[in-house]
Amino acid sequence: MxxxxxxxxxxxxxxxxxxxxxxxxxxxxxxxxxxAVHEDRYGPLPGNPAGRRGRAGLIEAVTxxxxxxxxxxxxPTGAKLRAVAGRRGPAALxxxxxxxxxxxxxxxxxxxxxxxxxxxxxxxAARAVGADTVHVCLDRARPVxxxxxxxxxxxRRVAGRDDVPVLVHDLPGHYVSGEETxxxxxxxxxxxxxxxxxPRPFERGGRRRPTLVDNVETLAQVAxxxxxxxxxxxxxxxxxxxxxVLVTVSGAVSHPGVYEVAGGTSAGEILALSGSSERGHVxxxxxxxxxxxxxxxxxxxxxxxxxxxxxxxxxxxxxxxLPEMACGLxxxxxxxxxLAGQSARQCGPCTYGLPAxxxxxxxxxxxxxxxxxxxxxxxxLALIPGRGACRHPDGAARLAASALTAFAGDxxxxxxxxxxxxxxxxxxxxxxxxxxxxxxxxx
Amino acid sequence: xxxxxxxxxxxxxxxxxxxxxxxxxxxxDEWGYPVITxxxxxxxxxxxxxxxxxxxxxxxxxxxxxxSQDPSGQRARHGERDS
Numbered sequence: 013m014x015x016x017x018x019x020x021x022x023x024x025x026x027x028x029x030x031x032x033x034x035x036x037x038x039x040x041x042x043x044x045x046x047x048a049v050h051e052d053r054y055g056p057l058p059g060n061p062a063g064r065r066g067r068a069g070l071i072e073a074v075t076x077x078x079x080x081x082x083x084x085x086x087x088p089t090g091a092k093l094r095a096v097a098g099r100r101g102p103a104a105l106x107x108x109x110x111x112x113x114x115x116x117x118x119x120x121x122x123x124x125x126x127x128x129x130x131x132x133x134x135x136x137a138a139r140a141v142g143a144d145t146v147h148v149c150l151d152r153a154r155p156v157x158x159x160x161x162x163x164x165x166x167x168r169r170v171a172g173r174d175d176v177p178v179l180v181h182d183l184p185g186h187y188v189s190g191e192e193t194x195x196x197x198x199x200x201x202x203x204x205x206x207x208x209x210x211p212r213p214f215e216r217g218g219r220r221r222p223t224l225v226d227n228v229e230t231l232a233q234v235a236x237x238x239x240x241x242x243x244x245x246x247x248x249x250x251x252x253x254x255x256x257v258l259v260t261v262s263g264a265v266s267h268p269g270v271y272e273v274a275g276g277t278s279a280g281e282i283l284a285l286s287g288s289s290e291r292g293h294v295x296x297x298x299x300x301x302x303x304x305x306x307x308x309x310x311x312x313x314x315x316x317x318x319x320x321x322x323x324x325x326x327x328x329x330x331x332x333x334l335p336e337m338a339c340g341l342x343x344x345x346x347x348x349x350x351l352a353g354q355s356a357r358q359c360g361p362c363t364y365g366l367p368a369x370x371x372x373x374x375x376x377x378x379x380x381x382x383x384x385x386x387x388x389x390x391x392x393l394a395l396i397p398g399r400g401a402c403r404h405p406d407g408a409a410r411l412a413a414s415a416l417t418a419f420a421g422d423x424x425x426x427x428x429x430x431x432x433x434x435x436x437x438x439x440x441x442x443x444x445x446x447x448x449x450x451x452x453x454x455x
Numbered sequence: 456x457x458x459x460x461x462x463x464x465x466x467x468x469x470x471x472x473x474x475x476x477x478x479x480x481x482x483x484d485e486w487g488y489p490v491i492t493x494x495x496x497x498x499x500x501x502x503x504x505x506x507x508x509x510x511x512x513x514x515x516x517x518x519x520x521x522x523s524q525d526p527s528g529q530r531a532r533h534g535e536r537d538s
Binding site for chain 2: 207360365368392400401
């Protein structure tokens with residue numbers, strides 16, 4: 013595939029089909045492309061961005077492109093670059109490839125198929141903000157990925173490509189370890205646990221330096237913008253959702269996996285790509301996300317602004333289709349049990365609150381409530397959000413509350429000790445719940 | 456002038472002294488951790504300072520809020536000064 017693609021969407025289904033940019037050429041070979049293959053595909057890194065002008069140029073280009081963070085928060089990347097560049101002294105850059113969300117696979121796919129694109133973006137962003145080191149943070153539980161990214165970094169070092177050293181780190185991959193303050197904490201020699209803000213990483217991060225933490229997909233997009241410009245970037249997607257975005261689709265679909273779609277593509281169109289015929293419920297945004305009936309979200313653009321009217325958010329680009337035969341309450345109970353086990357156990361409302369709501373949900377899912385479980389849940393769910401150092405308790409409470417709304421009929425029946433038939437079936441494509449690794453330590 | 460209570464949730468160990476000294480603005484959840492229910496008006500400033508001083512883990516702080524700010528936003532991070 014030659015780059016840049018003029019129009020990567022098929023004409024009859026404009027913006028509907030996949031828009032291949034990050035994923036271009038993924039079918040070429042089954043292993044990560046070498047630096048030579050990568051440069052053949054995308055062209056060499058744009059020259060001399062190290063000067064003061066080149067720096068400002070990249071930040072301007074990213075701002076003009078309207079790129080937003082792909083890690084879940086969706087913050088404008090240009091503003092983030094500018095905030096770090098504006099601080100005094102040397103900065104640091106962290107490429108966040110932890111992907112601790114079990115229902116997301118897009119960063120793993122990206123790092124496996126285009127590691128050099130991520131490293132390009134990391135090095136370019138590091139130069140732009142005056143960072144003298146790139147830290148790539150990966151989950152220790154994925155040794156093959158760590159090895160491949162390390163090899164890619166080594167290949168660049170030997171070829172003398174980068175003026176900024178790239179360090180690859182393997183961290184413990186607890187659910188909250190991918191949070192940016194947890195990465196900073198680990199790089200500073202402590203556990204990979206979230207810390208209290210302020211200071212935010214851009215103010216004082218790794219080794220007390222201003223630190224830019226960006227998701228690996230965001231950085232790969234930066235590498236494309238640096239090469240082909242903001243106008244090209246905006247040639248895919250909508251005005252308020254420019255470019256492309258990676259989405260992980262799983263559950264009751266015939267082709268689960270990672271899709272690259274134009275910004276603003278609707279949830280329904282994404283599900284159509286993956287061959288879904290279910291008419292029931294979807295989990296939008298991952299384990300900090302929310303359950304919705306498909307009718308609520310199918311026509312909405314799969315963007316932060318687009319999904320807001322339904323009370324949903326794309327998170328790191330996750331869509332899970334609940335099989336018709338599955339019980340939404342049982343699935344939620346399993347996920348809440350996992351999230352409770354993943355608490356860093358630093359803040360009281362999370363340490364005690366999450367096991368409490370997970371326990372309530374287990375009772376509800378089993379249709380064996382003790383006391384008025386719905387009343388107790390309503391009270392607890394209202395008290396938990398906003399009271400932790402990170403958003404872990406907020407995310408879990410949001411998921412639980414959305415399940416009580418989306419599956420309100422089932423919840424009333426279960427609370428009255430009348431479980432749905434689905435309670436006794438194990439869906440073949442249940443939400444992934446990794447075994448808790450909390451015992452594995454934080455360092 | 457209004458004062459805003461801010462809690463460092465990692466430092467907080469749930470001793471609960473603050474709720475005893477400032478029940479008008481601090482409650483305790485079922486696990487004994489403080490729930491801040493609003494900003495501190497002038498009349499309660501003295502009690503609020505006592506609650507801050509009483510915290511064994513120094514988890515509670517008071518900051519000044521400008522009148523123009525949204526009084527509900529406990530998480531607002533701009534325009535605050537530690538006192």
